[in-house]
Every structure is written in C-alpha cells, then in structure tokens.
Amino acid sequence: METENTVKPMDLYKVHVAVVLKGSRDPEGETILRDVVLAGGINYVAKVVSGKYLSFTVKSSNGEEAVKLVTNLCRDLRIFNPTVHKLIVLGVEYGGSSGC
Amino acid sequence: METENTVKPMDLYKVHVAVVLKGSRDPEGETILRDVVLAGGINYVAKVVSGKYLSFTVKSSNGEEAVKLVTNLCRDLRIFNPTVHKLIVLGVEYGGSSGC
Numbered sequence: 086m087e088t089e090n091t092v093k094p095m096d097l098y099k100v101h102v103a104v105v106l107k108g109s110r111d112p113e114g115e116t117i118l119r120d121v122v123l124a125g126g127i128n129y130v131a132k133v134v135s136g137k138y139l140s141f142t143v144k145s146s147n148g149e150e151a152v153k154l155v156t157n158l159c160r161d162l163r164i165f166n167p168t169v170h171k172l173i174v175l176g177v178e179y180g181g182s183s184g185c
Numbered sequence: 186m187e188t189e190n191t192v193k194p195m196d197l198y199k200v201h202v203a204v205v206l207k208g209s210r211d212p213e214g215e216t217i218l219r220d221v222v223l224a225g226g227i228n229y230v231a232k233v234v235s236g237k238y239l240s241f242t243v244k245s246s247n248g249e250e251a252v253k254l255v256t257n258l259c260r261d262l263r264i265f266n267p268t269v270h271k272l273i274v275l276g277v278e279y280g281g282s283s284g285c
Contacts, residue, residue: 132242133242137235139233175201
C-alpha cells in the first residue's frame with residue numbers, strides 16, 4: 086500500500102536546443118548557402134542558419150519544467166554567451182521514466 | 186479573373202535539422218556533461234548530445250515537401266557524412282509567402 090509520502094518518480098525528457106549567432110550576420114550559414122547549396126545548383130533555398138546543436142536528457146516532472154531547467158542551466162553555466170548568441174528551444178520529447 | 190494556369194505562389198518553410206554522430210560515442214557531449222554540467226553541480230541531467238545545427242528556409246508548397254527537399258539536399262550535397270553522421274529533423278515552421 087502506498088503512503089502519502091511516496092515520492093513521485095521523475096520522468097526523463099529530451100530537450101533539443103540550438104545556439105546561434107544573435108546578429109544579422111552568420112558567415113558559416115552564408116557560406117553553406119553560397120558555396121554548397123547555390124553552387125550545387127539548388128535554387129529553392131532562401132536562407133541557411135548555422136549553429137551548435139545540443140540535447141539535454143533531464144529528469145523532470147513535465148516537459149515545460151524540463152525546458153525551463155535546460156534554458157536556465159545553459160544560461161547559468163555559460164553554455165552560450167548571451168552577448169553574441171541566442172538559445173533556441175527546438176522541442177522537447179518524453180524519454181521514459183528514470184525510476185528515481 | 187484567375188485562369189486555370191495561374192501558378193500557385195510557393196510558401197517559405199524553415200526546416201530545422203541537426204547533424205549528430207551515429208555511434209554511441211559523442212566525446213563533445215560527454216565532456217559537456219562531465220566537465221560543465223556535473224562539475225557545475227547540476228545533478229538532473231542524464232545525457233548530453235552535441236552536434237551541428239542548421240536551418241534551411243526553402244520555397245515549398247507544404248511542410249512535408251519542405252522536409253523532404255532539405256533531407257535530400259543535405260544527403261546529395263554531403264552536408265553530412267552518412268557513414269559517421271545521422272541527420273535529425275527537429276521541426277518545420279511556416280515562414281510566409283515567398284511571392285514567387
């Protein structure tokens with residue numbers, strides 16, 4: 086029989102984020118567009134943005150909290166530099182129970 | 186009056202993708218987890234995966250086609266190396282009419 090003090094098991098959530106440059110210039114994205122995509126004969130691409138992809142699998146009680154935990158840790162641990170970068174949250178997916 | 190030959194204007198879609206390592210090892214992700222996250226005193230992160238983020242803004246008639254265009258161009262232009270990398274489609278968003 087469960088008691089009232091039973092600890093709710095935390096679930097795992099995978100939060101997908103990207104760190105991209107803040108300003109209007111993105112030399113890497115521009116180069117991929119010009120020297121790879123357009124030079125490769127593809128004419129339906131208007132813009133390419135490049136950046137760093139990271140996913141964090143975190144223990145959390147819900148997806149919204151997982152996103153908050155990840156955005157906070159990225160800011161607090163200087164995973165990105167807020168002066169020149171911005172963090173984009175690309176999505177969160179349920180990753181099963183962590184059993185703890 | 187519109188004729189039957191009126192060309193449907195194409196819309197712009199932004200497709201978000203990530204290029205990550207295929208195997209079980211991801212030295213960069215492991216280092217971020219060990220030397221940044223855990224060393225920073227954060228104990229709710231189970232895993233970190235690192236990779237390259239790219240977004241492609243493409244002219245397309247719908248989102249599904251936009252994703253197909255981007256995955257094909259990434260494969261054909263060797264944006265990633267299928268021997269060691271895999272491409273993850275993280276999402277697609279509507280980006281307005283291109284007017285052409």
